[in-house]
Ligand SMILES: O=C(O)CCC(=O)C(=O)O
């Protein structure tokens with residue numbers, strides 16, 4: 001599937017007409033596929049590369065070292081998550097094999113003082129924490145841009161979402177999909193079929209084989225492909241609900257690499273899940289309902305809605 005490519009540079013530094021044009025392209029992407037490949041986003045390549053390299057080094061450490069960064073509680077909201085804990089497709093299908101990935105998760109560091117559970121900062125490599133903080137700053141700037149663009153795309157004033165995105169929820173998830181020396185179990189994937197839960201997801205992919213796949217409306221899987229330097233942006237369930245399904249929360253997964261390949265097939269993704277403030281009430285947007293199109297969903301509190309989905313994706317029986 002060729003995901004629509006949207007250059008947002010004219011939104012960042014263009015006039016009103018340019019902003020509207022970008023808004024239209026952005027909105028069309030989410031109304032049709034639920035995904036957009038965003039370029040012209042302003043996030044520096046050098047920082048993306050440095051953060052990626054530090055994460056590679058983090059995951060190269062021994063399992064024992066990484067397990068020191070595991071959160072004591074059974075959640076995936078922070079710290080190191082080894083393989084064998086998460087089974088994301090459980091949110092849809094009940095029992096499924098665990099995903100073939102390990103992850104390092106952070107709450108937006110600028111909110112740390114206000115969250116009950118502080119982040120867990122790995123000791124090695126030493127540059128990692130500073131880079132995660134810088135990366136988070138850039139992702140927050142991008143989130144602000146995408147939120148304003150979303151408002152325009154949804155025929156709302158540019159600042160419509162300001163009150164609920166003043167202190168947005170943001171989770172950074174760095175995911176390593178290791179080489180697969182042994183064949184996966186039947187039905188086992190790098191990351192099982194799922195919908196994201198929240199607002200927009202911001203994904204930085206690398207070019208390793210065994211990558212993101214997106215389901216079309218007939219349930220047929222298509223490779224998303226990789227455009228270097230871009231971000232893949234997709235709509236989560238909360239945002240689909242907010243827009244009365246005008247924007248689609250599309251099923252996606254990460255496939256296993258072909259077994260015939262030689263050399264490393266390890267993949268590392270840098271993912272950011274954006275959402276409004278946890279306390280925000282999410283009820284159908286005024287531009288997404290009307291005569292003949294009543295709201296399909298009742299109001300929910302953003303934080304409660306997302307946490308209920310996260311809890312459902314854990315392998316409660318085996319998680320330590
Ligand atoms: O690694 C990827 O390409 C996608 C990961 C993903 O879908 C997720 O973290 O929700």
Ligand SMILES: [Fe+2]
Pocket residue numbers: 194195196201252
């Ligand atoms: Fe996802």
